[in-house]
Amino acid sequence: MSVFPKGFLWGGAIAANQAEGAWQTDGKGPSISDVTPHGLGGEIDKKPIPGKYYPNHEAIDFYHRYQGDLQYMQEMGFNCFRTSIAWSRIFPDGEEAEPNEAGLKYYDDLFTTMHKLGMEPVVTISHYETPLALHDKYGGWTDRHLIDLYEKYCRVLFTRYGKTVHYWMTFNEMNNTHTIPFAAAAIDVTGDVDHKTQQMYQAEHNMYVANAKAVRLAKQLMPDAHMGIMLSLSQAAVYPATPAPKDVFGAMQLQRRTFISADVQLRGEYPGYAKRIFKEHHFELEMGPDDLQLIHDYPSEYLGFSYYRSSTYADGTPIYGDTGGVVGRPNPYLKSTDWGWQIDPLGLRWICNLVQDRYNCPMFIVENGLGMKDTVNADGNIHDPERADYLKQHVQAIGEAIKDGCNIIGYTWWGPIDIVSAGTGQMSKRYGFVYVDRDDEGHGTLARSKKDSFETYKQIIASNGECV
Numbered sequence: 440m441s442v443f444p445k446g447f448l449w450g451g452a453i454a455a456n457q458a459e460g461a462w463q464t465d466g467k468g469p470s471i472s473d474v475t476p477h478g479l480g481g482e483i484d485k486k487p488i489p490g491k492y493y494p495n496h497e498a499i500d501f502y503h504r505y506q507g508d509l510q511y512m513q514e515m516g517f518n519c520f521r522t523s524i525a526w527s528r529i530f531p532d533g534e535e536a537e538p539n540e541a542g543l544k545y546y547d548d549l550f551t552t553m554h555k556l557g558m559e560p561v562v563t564i565s566h567y568e569t570p571l572a573l574h575d576k577y578g579g580w581t582d583r584h585l586i587d588l589y590e591k592y593c594r595v596l597f598t599r600y601g602k603t604v605h606y607w608m609t610f611n612e613m614n615n616t617h618t619i620p621f622a623a624a625a626i627d628v629t630g631d632v633d634h635k636t637q638q639m640y641q642a643e644h645n646m647y648v649a650n651a652k653a654v655r656l657a658k659q660l661m662p663d664a665h666m667g668i669m670l671s672l673s674q675a676a677v678y679p680a681t682p683a684p685k686d687v688f689g690a691m692q693l694q695r696r697t698f699i700s701a702d703v704q705l706r707g708e709y710p711g712y713a714k715r716i717f718k719e720h721h722f723e724l725e726m727g728p729d730d731l732q733l734i735h736d737y738p739s740e741y742l743g744f745s746y747y748r749s750s751t752y753a754d755g756t757p758i759y760g761d762t763g764g765v766v767g768r769p770n771p772y773l774k775s776t777d778w779g780w781q782i783d784p785l786g787l788r789w790i791c792n793l794v795q796d797r798y799n800c801p802m803f804i805v806e807n808g809l810g811m812k813d814t815v816n817a818d819g820n821i822h823d824p825e826r827a828d829y830l831k832q833h834v835q836a837i838g839e840a841i842k843d844g845c846n847i848i849g850y851t852w853w854g855p856i857d858i859v860s861a862g863t864g865q866m867s868k869r870y871g872f873v874y875v876d877r878d879d880e881g882h883g884t885l886a887r888s889k890k891d892s893f894e895t896y897k898q899i900i901a902s903n904g905e906c907v
């Protein structure tokens with residue numbers, strides 16, 4: 440008997456900007472991801488420069504090819520599929536009086552197709568793709584104007600898709616503002632540490648208010664919907680490098696830095712430790728008179744999260760981060776990917792238990808995966824045992840967490856079809872069970888083909904997680 444509950448959601452996850460391409464099709468406006476030639480870890484242009492290569496502009500052309508792509512997902516047995524809605528397809532400049540009908544129609548068709556193929560859509564409302572115009576005009580999420588604009592965007596989505604989409608997440612990895620500030624919030628990251636920190640917490644605060652307003656709106660417009668947050672919890676899997684109290688305490692503080700977003704949005708109030716952080720960085724949050732009440736009254740229902748790796752903290756080690764989480768000291772007990780991400784399935788079980796103990800709410804693992812180079816052999820086959828092993832080990836860890844008593848409702852592998860890397864803009868950092876013929880310079884036919892790991896995931900899903 441499988442330990443995974445009946446009805447467990449098995450699937451995969453992508454983001455509009457990393458897959459759809461068609462960056463100007465059917466009235467879409469540019470988003471911040473359309474000016475990131477080398478991904479969010481690299482330099483970002485102010486405007487798209489004519490003639491320059493931007494990987495997300497065409498991406499894998501999911502916009503025109505989703506029917507075929509979703510059939511591969513159906514063949515693997517997916518009963519859910521996570522994607523995001525590109526805000527700038529709906530409001531190209533973020534501020535139009537009326538939404539763009541062609542953009543809305545595209546997602547109508549996409550979600551209907553998913554249902555026809557037996558997949559529940561799981562939708563991220565904002566995934567690193569804030570309309571560029573809002574970044575230019577307001578500087579992004581540090582400005583409260585975005586709260587109302589986001590609420591207006593949500594109203595359009597909930598009215599239009601309330602009957603077809605039942606699982607929502609308001610923001611992708613908003614707790615990434617401290618490692619990749621531009622990605623999560625499109626904020627101004629220049630200036631000294633205090634200024635930067637203030638900007639990040641202010642942007643996050645504005646997003647907490649936007650999240651609460653979205654939850655309130657969902658209760659009115661689609662009472663049966665599940666409203667979740669989405670955080671990077673690789674950032675919470677932080678081990679102390681030694682038993683030295685400074686290392687242990689420092690690791691805990693770093694972990695808390697990650698959990699602030701969940702504390703506020705699931706428990707409905709700022710934790711005490713946040714006040715000390717603000718004080719030490721010499722600032723007070725700018726708040727509207729109803730903000731705290733809204734946050735208190737409209738908490739989120741479930742915690743969606745990504746988990747790719749763990750990290751190790753030692754007092755004095757500089758901490759930086761990328762899309763995979765925070766990076767500290769190398770951990771001698773773990774192997775790393777070619778991109779230096781340390782593979783740690785037990786870390787996932789640990790995180791699930793931490794979430795269970797801390798919030799006692801449903802959790803949804805909406806991103807987990809291995810980015811690696813693939814080789815297409817002369818016969819066209821792609822052997823990727825490392826990816827299959829990573830998958831099996833992490834599914835096993837989830838099974839153990841379920842046995843530990845964790846309330847896990849689903850698992851969506853990141854990038855079940857190769858897509859553009861958010862962090863680096865590369866195609867060669869591949870996660871897919873389905874290969875896409877495209878390289879880092881944008882060459883290739885975009886043809887799709889199965890890798891060996893396709894069969895592994897198919898068997899795992901068919902056995903409801905038992906055959907690992």
Ligand code: BG6
Pocket residue numbers: 454457567611612671745762763806810853859860861862863868
């Ligand atoms: C997550 C993001 O942090 O990590 C995704 O939500 C991203 O957008 C994923 O693609 C993997 O990171 P990367 O940099 O390998 O694409």
